Amino acid sequence: DSGVTQTPKHLITATGQRVTLRCSPRSGDLSVYWYQQSLDQGLQFLIQYYNGEERAKGNILERFSAQQFPDLHSELNLSSLELGDSALYFCASSVSRGEGEAFFGQGTRLTVV
Amino acid sequence: GENVEQHPSTLSVQEGDSAVIKCTYSDSASNYFPWYKQELGKRPQLIIDIRSNVGEKKDQRIAVTLNKTAKHFSLHITETQPEDSAVYFCAASGMRDDKIIFGKGTRLHILP
Numbered sequence: 292d293s294g295v296t297q298t299p300k301h302l303i304t305a306t307g308q309r310v311t312l313r314c315s316p317r318s319g320d321l322s323v324y325w326y327q328q329s330l331d332q333g334l335q336f337l338i339q340y341y342n343g344e345e346r347a348k349g350n351i352l353e354r355f356s357a358q359q360f361p362d363l364h365s366e367l368n369l370s371s372l373e374l375g376d377s378a379l380y381f382c383a384s385s386v387s388r389g390e391g392e393a394f395f396g397q398g399t400r401l402t403v404v
Numbered sequence: 405g406e407n408v409e410q411h412p413s414t415l416s417v418q419e420g421d422s423a424v425i426k427c428t429y430s431d432s433a434s435n436y437f438p439w440y441k442q443e444l445g446k447r448p449q450l451i452i453d454i455r456s457n458v459g460e461k462k463d464q465r466i467a468v469t470l471n472k473t474a475k476h477f478s479l480h481i482t483e484t485q486p487e488d489s490a491v492y493f494c495a496a497s498g499m500r501d502d503k504i505i506f507g508k509g510t511r512l513h514i515l516p
Contacts, residue, residue: 293447324504333410333508334448334493339501347501381447389502390436390455395447 294318295384297396305404309370312399316363316384322346323365324393325357328379340365341388372403406431408496410507418515423481425510427494430475435498437470437477442491442509452479456498481512489514 294317304310316323325337336349340359351357354372359365369376379400383393407430417423429437435456440448454461454468454477461468465484470477481488491511497504 293449322502326506334506336503336505339503341502347503349503383504389497389504392438392450392453393504395449397447 293394293396295382295394295396297380297382297399299399300397301400301402303402303404304372306372306374308372308403309368310372310401312367312369312380312382312401314365314367314382314384314396316365316382317394320384320386320394321363322385322388322393323359323363324383324385325365325367326381326383328381328398329377332378334381337367339389346388369401374403377401377403406434406496406503406505408494408505408507410494410510412510413508414511414513416513416515417484419484419486421484423484423488423512425479425492425494425512426476427478427496427507428474428476429496429505431496431500432475433498433500434475434496436496437468438495438497438504439468439479440493440495440506442493444490448493451492484514486514486516488512 296315321342326334337351339347357367379398383395385393438453442448467480494507
């Protein structure tokens with residue numbers, strides 16, 4: 292167990308819908324990263340927060356947004372869902388900004404039908 | 405933008421032989437290079453990392469080398485065992501922002 296908690300574990304939803312994925316980082320970790328992993332694909336960086344502030348952005352679609360709350364948990368919002376958004380979404384946390392071990396949650400498997 | 409290239413995408417080695425996975429990065433400001441292992445259906449986990457002020461680091465059967473001039477780093481696994489079968493990801497970070505950019509992964513098969 293990495294100490295990073297992601298909910299829900301699985302999510303099935305229809306095209307056009309909106310979902311929210313939740314991540315609780317390890318106790319004491321201030322950085323939260325979001326990644327998308329499609330079938331046989333690598334870990335695509337989406338966005339990163341440090342202590343509530345957005346610090347880095349990857350190729351995140353405009354239909355996707357995220358935030359980190361004062362208690363340091365983070366939410367990734369995916370709207371107007373398309374079939375191609377089906378993927379495993381990982382959250383990771385670390386103590387530092389961009390360096391040091393990142394601890395991954397178990398992921399949220401999103402299936403858009 | 406920042407990019408990490410990883411090769412090969414698939415690697416099959418006989419049990420007991422060595423495996424080498426290579427990565428190159430584009431941003432010369434990168435200074436931290438972790439390697440993650442992802443077993444089937446599980447989360448990625450750090451197996452070894454190296455910082456830019458070090459050229460080589462070893463941990464039992466695993467070693468990583470870094471060539472900052474060439475912007476190239478490699479993972480070496482010796483005396484491979486069945487439990488080494490997994491997908492391995494290299495990454496680079498410590499750039500001008502806080503990104504951790506991953507390579508596309510190498511699927512390693514250890515053959516009996």
